[in-house]
Amino acid sequence: MSTFNAINLAPQDDEVEAEEHTRELQIQEGFKIYEQALVSLNEKKFEESDTKFNDLFKLDVIKPDKWGIYRYSSPILDRLRYLTYRNRGIYYYTYIQENHETMDSSEVVNNILKVVENLVEAIQHDDPDITVTNLLVQLFRGFKSSKLERLILELGLTKDTNQFLLNGRRRKVPLPQIQLLLKQYFSLLTESDDGDTKHFILSRIPFDENQQSNINDSNDTDTLKLNPILDKIKKMKTEDENLMKSLDTFEIKIDELSWMSVVSSMANLLPYSKSSNLLGRNSDPYNELDEPIEAIKFIVKEGILPVEINTEESIPDSMVTAEPESVDSETDASSKNEEDTQKMESTDERRNSKRLLEIDSAASRISQRSSKRFKEKETVTEERPLLTLDDHSEFLEKYIKLLSKLSYKVPFKTSDLSKTSDLSKNSVNSNNSLLWYKDLSMCLEDWNSSYTDIFTQAEIPKKKEKHPNNANREEIIQLNTLLKTNILEGSNNAMNSVEKLTSKNLNKFINIVNTKTPHFNEVRFLLLQFLLDEKEGQRIVTNFTWPDKLVKTVTSLVLGIERNLYDFIMYNKDAYWSFGLSILEILVNFLGDLCEDIQSIKPTSSRMGDLRSQKNKLERKIERWLILLDANKNNDQALPLGWIRYSYIQMTNEITSKLLVTSLESLSQLIKNADTPIEIIYPNYRHISTLASNSVKSQLNKINIIQNISLHELSQNPADDQEKIKQENQEHMSVLENILVQSLSPKKNIHESSDIEMVTFISESSFNLQAKLWEVLFLYYCNLDDSEGALRIYSNYMHLLRLGVQPQYYNYMSTESRTHKLLFVLSAAGSATLKILEHLKQYKWNMPTVAEVPEYFQDVQDIFFFFYSIIFHETTREKDSNVIPFSQKAVKSYSLNHDKYDSLTIQYISLLHSFFGKQSFCDAANGIFLLLSENFTCRWTNEGSYEAFKQILWCRYHHSLGSGSDETEQHETMITKMSKENAIPLGVYLMRYQYKDVNPLLSSNNKSSLKQILDNIIETVGDPVISDNHILARNEYLFNTFLDKPITVSLLKDALSGKLLLSLTRPNDDLQTGMDAGIFYMASIQTMNQYRIKKRAMQARPSDLDSIRKTLRNDILYNTRRFESWFLLGSCFSYIVEDDLTWTSDKISVPEKKKTVANMQRKALLCYMMTLSLFYTIESPPLDDLKIIGETFQALGNELVRAYYKPMDKLAFSWKFSSDVLQLSDDKNIQETETRDFMSISNFNIEQAIVLCFTRARQYLFSTVNQNWWDDYNLGKTFFKIDRKMYYGQACDHILKACDISHGISRKGKDPIIEPHYYLVNVCYKMVSQDIMSLSQGLELLSRNRGFFAQGDDFWTFQVSEDNSERKKVFYRKVIILLREILSEDKKKLQHRPLFRIAKILHDEFQETEKAIEEMESLVSIKNSKNLINIWKPDFEQPGKHFVYAYEYVIFYAKLCLGQNNFNALAIIIKKLRRFGSGIAYVNDAIDKTIQDYTFCVEKKYNITDKKYVKNLFFQLNYQRFLQVSKELYDNFNVHEYDSEDIDGLRYAFQLKKGNNGIAFDNVCISIYFKCFYLPKLEKFEEDMVPVDETSASVPDNALSTPTKGETPGPIDSKLPTSPKTNGPKKRISKKEAFDRIRNLVDKFP
DSSP, rough: OOOOOOOOHHHHHHHHHHHHOOOOOOOHHHHHHHHHHHHHHTOOOOHHHHHHHHHHTTTTTTTTTTSOOOOOOHHHHHHHHHHHHHHHHHHHHHHHHTTTTTSSSSHHHHHHHHHHHHHHHHHTOOOOOOHHHHHHHHHHHHTTOOHHHHHHHHHHHHHOOOEEEEEEESSSOOOOOHHHHHHHHHHHHHTOOOHHHEEEEEESSOOOOHHHHHOOOOTOHHOOOOOHHHHHHHHHHHHHHHHHHHHEEEEEEOOOOOOHHHHHHHHHOOOOOOOOHHHHSSSSSSGGGGSSOOEEEEEOOTOOOBBBBBBOOTTTTTOOOOOSOOOOOOHHHHHHHHHHHHHHHHHHHHHHHSEEEEEEEEEHHHHSOHHHHHTTOOOOOSSSOOOOOHHHHHHHHHHHHHTTTTTTTOOOOOHHHHHHHHSSTOOOTOOOHHHHHHHHHHHHHHHOHHHHHHHHHHHOOOOOOTTBBBBBHHHHHHHHHHHTTTOOOEEEEEEEEEEEEEEEEHHEEEEHHHHOOOOOHHHHHHHHHHSSSSSEEEEHHHHHHHOOHHHHHHHHHHHHHHHHHHHHHSSSSSTTTHHHHHHHHHHHHHHHHHHHHHHHHOTTSSSHHHHHHHHHHHHHHHHHHHHHTTTOOOOHHHHHHHHHHOOOOOSSTTOOOHHHHHHHHHHHHHHHSSSSSSSSOTTTTTSSSSEEEHHHHHHHHHHHHHHOOOOOOOSOOOSSSSSHHHHHHHHHHHHHHHHHHHHHOOSSSOOOHHHHHHHHHHHSOOHHHHHHHHHHHHHHHTHHHHHHHHHHHHHHHHHHHHTTTTTHHHTTTTTTHHHHHHHHHHHHHEEEEEEHHHHHTTTOOOOHHHHHHHHHHHHHHHHHHHHHHHHHHHHHHTTTTTTTOOOHHHHHHHHHHHHHHHHHHHGGGHHHHHHHHHTTOOOOHHHHHHHHHHHHHOOSHHHHHHHHHHHHHHHOOOOOOOOOOOOOOOOOOOOOOOOOOHHHHHHHHHHHHHTSSSSTTSSOOHHHHHHHHHHHHHHHHHHOOOOGOOHHHHHHHEEEEEEOOOOOOOHHHHHHTTOSSSSOOOOOOOTTHHHHHHHHHHHHHHHHHHHHHHHHOOOOOOOGGGGHHHHHHHHHHTTOOOOHHHHHHHOOOHHHHHHHHHHHHHHHHSSSHHHHHHHHHHHHOOOOOOOHHHHHTOSOOHHHHHHHHHHHHHHHHHHHHHHSSSSTGGGGGOOSSSSSSEEEEOOOOOOEHHHHHHHESSSHHHHHHHHHHHHHHHHHTTTTOOOOOOOHHHHHHHHHHHHHHHHHHHHHHHHHHHHHHHHHTTTTTTTTOOHHHHHHHHHHHHHTTSSSOOHHHHHHHTTTTTSSOOOOOOGGGGTTOOOOHHHHHHHHHHHHHHHHHHHOOSOOOOOOOHHHHHHHHHHHHTHHHHHHHHHTTTBOSSSSOOSSOOOOOTSSOOTHHHHHHHHHHHHHHHHHHHTOOHHHHHHHHHHHHSSSSSSSSSSHHHHHHOOOHHHHHHHHHTTOOOOOHHHHHHHHHHHHHHHHHHHHHHHOOOOOOSOHHHHHHHHHHHHHTTSSSSTHHHHHHHHHHHHOOOOOOOHHHHHHOOOOOOTOOOOOOTTTOOOBBBBBOOSSSSOOOOOOOOOOOOOOHHHHHHHHHHHHHHHHHO
């Protein structure tokens, strides 16, 4: 048969064909199951029908894949799916109808949702039939979803298979079922007020009159009536909606009846959204809410009156605690970010609240939105010191004397200002030279947000980092923008004539909202309609002046729903054209803001791409609006729309663009055709100027002039001629300077007409424009680093500002114009002065020569007194309780005034010092005054300087050192970053003053506030750069070399004799003064104190000591010869060693890790010895130092004890000079050999050093520490361990003294100290048991501590009748009683040594093993816990000893188990040691010893004396019989036939075998198996005499031995059955086969 395939037949075709065939079979099967389900459903057999439907949905052709996609589709398959889902939905609906009375409401709703789910899925596969359509319509009507109901009705009416009309002989009418759908559809349209759609349908479908009236009859309940279930659901839905609406109603409390309050409350409901998001696809921030806002209601406080002029604005950068008042608005970028952050926080708070939003007053909003630096303190404005008129008189008197030496005069006296302020408006003379003060007083008393805008608009923005090739890019752009968007002369007056926003129509808006309680989106749209649409012939946005915050908030609301607004205007453009125009104006104004942002940053900035993307998106929106509004404008609307278009063209095109001229010409023609003069003011748009009759002509004339003085921006393209562009710009700037100078001081020698025209243009321009041009020119020279040009322009600029308020130019203006001009002058003068001072300071005050110094000085002096007048005004108004001072009314503006005031008077700092202090002008002018004061204050360390120092420390760095009765005043200042030059003098001053005659290590004045300052100083100073200083590098090398030395006797002797162990050199660099003062040393003390606190709370980590070690190392490297630094460094190493030895035993068990710990221990010992060396070089040490040196001896003794005894075992005293050395071998050849560790100090010397340390510690600490029991305790232990026979008397004396002192401490309410009392009992027991001391002596020694032991007199004596052996038993029992009493005194339950000693005595002295085991079970856990040892380190136990004790307890417990032949307990110990051995030391040794005990115990238990028992057994057993018997044993195993000890023994032995890689447990496991299980079974098996194949049995089972080399094994078991002897080959049993049978059998164990 051929196996070739056809060429045109792919291998996959067969699979595809088989798959299609399978699918067809499933479809056939599906229809069969569907019919069965349908039959069951018709018969109301719901369970059977449900089963069939479930079977149907199991078919692959019915259900989608895991992604919800149907991979295969065909007409018949789609039909099957449609019918399946459709009838399953009908099934659920029928089931509800039949059983709804017995179902609860939740079950009904869940099944209804299943109906909807299945029916909706069904109509995705085929058009719905009339039943499905009607059912879905009823369901959606029941759930009150009009949108879904309309969607289903339209789907049913528009499907392709509809036979819409019934064709008769003479007429065409809709089918009855279609008529029913139409009737429901028309009823729905009527409810939704959609008459247009209804009229459209009626006009295209032929109805007779009866049909039309029947369809229009919406009261026909037969068609629209819901069944009881859906009607009940509809009622439940209605109740839920009403309930949720009442619960979800946001009650917005309004304390101020103003549009600002309402708009802010609406905006605060939305989450914060960036402008880039507002211009994106999902622009509406409402979509980001977690919960919908279903209803809104305004709560207006009773009794509040409408605010006619909204002057309230929150200021994020202030703290105001008075009643609601007008405040300034923030304009800088940082405040915007803070407002945004607070906005998000307020939104989160609203979500967590009980849906109640309170719109607080201005003061409340200020406290919530205050900046971070003001949140750090609770400053009350009224508490600052107040100036009096006498203070002003004294100040002016001194100032006049100073100026008289320079031939200058003060422009006024305090009496002149008082007279001027007392004049009324009508009595003011136009020739009064102090009219500006009258205006200033009125302005300050009636301060509002418009004044804030004027005062801050002249602020010079902070210069960002300059581009190296484009230093003046911002000034170029600013000049071009300024010239291009120039405001005409007189436009300011027109702007000033606009009324402030009133609360007109606000009540109407609130009443509408409260009546309907509409959705948030409805309220938002209604609010924008009220504010932006035309009402009664005027628009609020153009006819009234809004606060800046209101404009920004409305702009964000418009951007959020711009698409929806566009759609609305597009369908209602005739009625709402003015509404659309206002939206277009807002978009164009926002585009101007974006253009400003783009121009203010570098082209390479990361924000540039985002801003340009926003600009492009916004331009597309604006162009779309322009097209929409342009298509439906009338003649009156063409002019305002054209002016907005011109403003848009200005922002998107260069000044040389022809579009500007074209647009202006078209506007000019429209103005000529107008019947009346045109004047449209845009008071709320910064980037849309006023449209007046002469605006267009003026703009056309100016374009030509501006092109002559505009600058070109430097291109980033290197191919362009950059130098040429720079040269052209400089020429234009020179021209601009000449024009400005000519306009300021006109000259007659102007010949060129173009120059005359430009000078005329500048002269006739507004004062603000001239000032801005001077400002741009001034910044241009500053950025060119041209100090001479900058100072020259500054002097002219000041002259212009001074002329602006001269009577001949100032007094003839209107009151409001004068006020605006005065505020502008103040702001501009201050900003320019601050800029020139910063510029000159940057270049080290190298001031160039100024031509006209007298006139320049006169200008500066006059402007200085403008600022001084503000302070004078505050003084005169502070006594009036009915007047809110300007400093509280406008905090930010007042703080800006501080900077200007202090910047102008820096040369008079000595005179103005007290004046600034009274007015809290602390950080003005970038903190120059505070810096100067700090430098002077740090020179003295008396009490007066410290008070001033504390105040300066707070004002500059916001660090508080308040102590005593005099608290530091927390002035409102900006935090200054500490510099290295200031940090060291600050630290030196603190050290000298805080610790004059006190050792910081013993001082209790370790305040956390001081630590914060020191940490700041250390962070600022940083670590010394050792590589840059050869002396430091040498010191570091010597330091590291010293810490690598071995511990020797000579080193210890040198330390005690005062010989210097390490000689360092002083670097004498910039940090030397600070190091000598102890800055780093004190910082390490503060950090060490914190570490000790954390250590007591068991939260400390060794890494916390790294910073301390680093600071101490720096202090040592600078050779401060401070022995305390070495002591602290040694303490750090000791803490590291303690931590390593306390928590885990791996640092003891692993040799490499143990060597690391020993190295740290050796470094600690060296540091302590260096401490002693430095101390003994001091000739007359202070008394306080004796306590520290006593603690040093104590620490050294403790570390020697830890290093000498277990677990460290003298490893710190071992030393290896090198890893390899060259030696002569026996055959006289040179060979490389590895050196061995050797002890660098003998045991005798270590023991003597321990005794010496604790003896010296007792001597030094005796005078300072009265309750020092630790030294005596350690001396007693050391003497006892050195030689208990020789020194037991001294040991007992020290221990008894320690007991007495510790008991005295315990009587004071502290936790009892157990260690000395236990050690006394332990010493007595050991000396008595070893016959070193008699029984009477031992009991008498114990009785000397009867103050601790609560025993009677009879307890301390023996009975006369008792012999010596009985007395010894009695003594041991008394010892046990005392040990139990010691345990009862242990409140923390950490003492474990008394328990072990009790168990040891019971076993060794009384041979009571059972009782000993009972005592040890509280220390060693076999079955109750996963841990083997349940002990922890007591407070005064040496670290790491508890791991050694744990090892001792395990070995002793194993010994007890061995004595009882409890091999199963030993097996459990081995298992736990392997799994949880990290809690004991020497775990491997413990495991080996326990395994030996376990093996010995098993052999003893089962009498296995032969070491080759298993080998001989395998040799003698028959293999076939082994298989049969093992199978029989496994099949018929009964646990009740065997001893539980044997079962546990085999189980544990097999588990140990599995957990061990070697063969240590092989013989034990196999021996238990054969001894206890196999051989007994074999014996029973042989009784039945089961025949064995003779050819396979070569040796009888009762063979006794098999000869080996020189050895003949004895018989294994005399009871082994026999079998016939054959000569065939013998197959032996292997261990693997034996373990396989053991594994199977163990698996059957319970």
